[in-house]
Amino acid sequence: MPELPEVETVRRGLERTVVGRLITRAEVGRQRTVRRTSADAVINGLTGATVLAAQRRGKYLLAPLDTGDTLMVHLRMTGQLLLSEPGAGRPPHTHVVMHLAGQEASGHPPAELWFVDPRTFGEVVVFDPEHADVEVPELAGLGLDPLADEWGPTELGTLLRRRTTHLKPLLLDQHVVAGIGNIYADEILHAARLHPDLPGTALRHRDVVRIYDEMQRILNASVRAGGSTLRDAQYVDLMGAGGSYQDDHRVYGRAGERCITCGRGVVRRLVHSGRSTHYCPVCQRPRAPRPGPVRAGRAIRHTAGTSR
Ligand SMILES: [Zn+2]
Incomplete structure (x- = not known):
């Protein structure tokens, strides 16, 4: 599923090739x-x-139009936006086609913008921003966007440290931080050396x-790499090219596999309600809840796990 870096890569492609057309x-x-x-x-x-601009909020692509409406595209699981020559053979599952006029000033010939989506969870909506609260109410409920918003650790701390929710679902909650999905939540928590089951209330300021820092570093690095394209090759950019950040997944x-960060732990995979979580038990040691006594059983299991 495309996450912030992949959607941002598509947004940049739209900015280069579709805005102004x-x-x-x-x-x-x-x-x-x-x-x-x-x-x-x-259609109407x-x-x-x-198209006046290409913007992004979390995983939502937003393109204000000169009519006053805004085009919203959400790729969800398998959606792709692809730019093509007019009349080119369309792939199966091409559900929306926008015919774009050529633009002499920028040297763009006429083109077609396709929305392709095999599993059809994705969406294309044209809405009036004045009625956004009715037509796309979820936009108003989105949390802070790690790259689009001006914010820092203080704001993140306010969002995370009051919650008893575990860190992994907390980072996936689009009302808290918008744009992070399964891949980047796992990578960010690994780089920050925090166990995915740690509750928000257990975080110290330095953890936040x-x-x-790792959220900014990883998301920016992935945008520079054009996002992550997994083996299923579902995610590609506007020109149909895959990203390369998957090579940097830890x-x-x-x-x-042996953890490439510490060289000692073996990466574990947990499955909670259909979602998998990957972490290294050595880099991301469980921490006793605070306040409260350390449970002996947990400490013993933990020691055994790290001595391998
Ligand atoms: Zn490790």
């Missing part, structure tokens, strides 16, 4: 992709509109600073 015509194939409104609403909303997808 007129949508002359739009086609909708699959109703499920435009389920929030209707095929007619999307896009036809004759010029580490999470903040725990995600490495269950059973």
Whole structure:
């Protein structure tokens, strides 16, 4: 599933190639992709509109149009935006097509922008920003965006340290921090040397600073690498190219392998409600809850696990 770095890579592609261009015509194939409104609403909303900007909030792509409406695209599990020559053979599961006029000033020939989505969890919506609270209410509920917002460890500490929720689901909660999914939550917690089951209330200020610093470092590095493209090759950029940050993953997808950070631990994979969590039991030692006594059973198991 595309996360912040992948969506940001697509956003940058849109900024380079689609912003400033007129949508002359739009086609909708699959109703499920435009389920929030209707095929007619999307076609009418896009036809004759010029794209003014390419923005991102968390995993949401937002493109204000000169009509006053905004185009929103969410890739969800398997969605892709692909730029192509007019009339090129479309891949299966191409559900929305936007025909873009050529733009002489920037040397862009006419093109088609395809929304391709095999599993159809993704969405294309055209909405009036004045009615955003009704049409896309989830946007107002999004938490801080690690790269788009001006913030620091103090704000992150306020969000995390009052919560008894474990760190992994806390980082995945889009109302807390917007844009992080399974891959980057695992990588950030590993780099910050924090166990995924640690509750937010157990965090010290220096833990929060580490999470903040590693979040910025990892997400920026992944954006520079064009995101992560896993073996399923589901995520590609606007030109159909994969990213390379998967080569820098230290725990995600490495269950059973020796940890490349410490060289001692073996990466473990836990599954909670259908989601997997990868961590190194040596780098990310469990910590006794604070305040309260250390439970002997846990301490003994922990020591045994680290002596291997
Ligand atoms: Zn390790």
